[in-house]
Amino acid sequence: MRRPGAELQRVALEAIIIAALGAVIGLSLHHRPILDAFSRPAPATRDSLAPAVAVESPPVGLAEVQRLLAAGALAVDARIPEMHREGRLPGAVSLPLEEVDTALPEFQRKIPAERTLVTFCSGYGCPDSFDLAVLLRQAGYRDVRVFEGGFPQWRDAGLPVESGP
Amino acid sequence: MRSKRILYHGCRLFLGGLFLYAGILKANDVAAFAGNIASYRILPYAWNYLLAAILPYVEVLAGGLLLTNNRVRASAFLLGALTLLFMAVLMSAIYRGLEIDCGCFHPADRTTPLAALGRDAGILLLAILTYRLRGKTSP
Numbered sequence: 610m611r612r613p614g615a616e617l618q619r620v621a622l623e624a625i626i627i628a629a630l631g632a633v634i635g636l637s638l639h640h641r642p643i644l645d646a647f648s649r650p651a652p653a654t655r656d657s658l659a660p661a662v663a664v665e666s667p668p669v670g671l672a673e674v675q676r677l678l679a680a681g682a683l684a685v686d687a688r689i690p691e692m693h694r695e696g697r698l699p700g701a702v703s704l705p706l707e708e709v710d711t712a713l714p715e716f717q718r719k720i721p722a723e724r725t726l727v728t729f730c731s732g733y734g735c736p737d738s739f740d741l742a743v744l745l746r747q748a749g750y751r752d753v754r755v756f757e758g759g760f761p762q763w764r765d766a767g768l769p770v771e772s773g774p
Numbered sequence: 775m776r777s778k779r780i781l782y783h784g785c786r787l788f789l790g791g792l793f794l795y796a797g798i799l800k801a802n803d804v805a806a807f808a809g810n811i812a813s814y815r816i817l818p819y820a821w822n823y824l825l826a827a828i829l830p831y832v833e834v835l836a837g838g839l840l841l842t843n844n845r846v847r848a849s850a851f852l853l854g855a856l857t858l859l860f861m862a863v864l865m866s867a868i869y870r871g872l873e874i875d876c877g878c879f880h881p882a883d884r885t886t887p888l889a890a891l892g893r894d895a896g897i898l899l900l901a902i903l904t905y906r907l908r909g910k911t912s913p
Contacts, residue, residue: 623848624855627839631832639804639827646808646820670813672875672884733805733823758809765806 642733668757671766674698674727677754682725685745687737688760698729698763699771706730706737709744717748725752732759782907786850789900790840793853796879797833804830810877814867832856846908854901857894864891 636643669677678684684701686693693703704716720726726745728738742753756763764770800807808826811817817825833856836849860878867874867887876890885893 620847620851623845624852627835627845627848627852628832631835632828634835635801635828635831636824638801638831639823642805642808643820643823643827646823668809668812670809670874673813673873676873733808757812758806762806762809765803 646733669727669754671756671758671762674729674754674756674763675768677725677727680725682727682754683720684756685726685728685741686760687728687730687741688735692731692760694772694774696764696770696772697760699769701729701771704741706741706744709741713744713748720750722749722751724750725754726750727754727756729756729759729763732761733757735759778907782904785900785904785907786840786843786846789850789853789897789904790837792837792897792900793833794837794841797830797835797837799830799880800826800877801830801834807877810875813874813877814863814872815870816863816866829856840904847905850901850904850908854898854905857898857901861891861894861898864888864894 674684678698678700684698686697686701686703687706688703689705689707690703693701693705697703702716702720704712726742728741728745730737730741738755738757738759742755745753804823804826807830808823811826812819812822832852836852839845839849840853864876864887868891872887874887876885876887878885878890878893
């Protein structure tokens with residue numbers, strides 16, 4: 610008779626080997642997005658801004674975004690205008706990060722500071738929604754959330770998409 | 775003895791098929807899965823991607839081994855341990871009052887953490903049954 614502990618030890622060792630094999634496969638197939646994620650945030654301005662927004666604007670998931678929008682929050686599109694025209698979350702307004710300096714005053718005239726905002730861009734590869742959230746906070750908006758999955762996650766979930774100017 | 779064998783193979787095939795299916799769905803969209811993990815707000819940003827890239831393949835491997843009746847105890851042990859981990863994470867999400875998608879199967883899976891917790895309890899039972907019955911029905 611073998612000791613029961615020896616059998617458990619063997620099983621646990623095999624389990625670790627299976628997990629390690631899975632890790633090797635996963636890392637070899639998806640090393641690019643992982644490396645991208647670890648090398649982000651790259652721009653110098655983001656380094657100083659990131660901690661503040663991480664505390665104040667935690668990223669929200671798809672379900673929470675749907676709830677927020679249904680409750681009257683405004684989706685703010687940080688992507689370039691061409692992508693905004695091609696497809697966006699319903700009711701989303703365009704505020705491209707690169708045009709924010711010129712477009713923000715107009716945005717502030719239309720949108721009160723009390724309104725809940727949900728920024729988004731092209732999903733997980735894209736830091737613009739975070740940067741835009743920081744700028745909107747600095748501009749006085751009190752409740753700014755970041756939809757990190759962005760337009761791709763919304764579209765891929767089969768949710769309604771709006772397009773056109 | 776025969777009914778035990780049927781139960782064993784039933785548990786093994788169901789558990790294996792379940793994780794193979796879940797793993798393939800998540801491996802298909804690693805970025806979306808990373809987002810699901812991120813919404814639990816447990817790991818630092820980039821680590822969500824690391825886990826999202828690894829976990830689906832561990833599930834696929836262990837599920838496949840169960841389906842093909844290889845390394846059954848090790849696979850059931852691994853999937854059981856994973857399920858325990860998922861339950862702990864779900865409980866922490868419920869405790870912190872996070873209203874999030876569970877991300878258990880498809881990225882757009884709308885299961886709430888509480889429902890997922892109940893489902894995971896069933897999966898844990900399957901893993902335990904598979905592990906224990908393996909010892910009794912095989913040489």
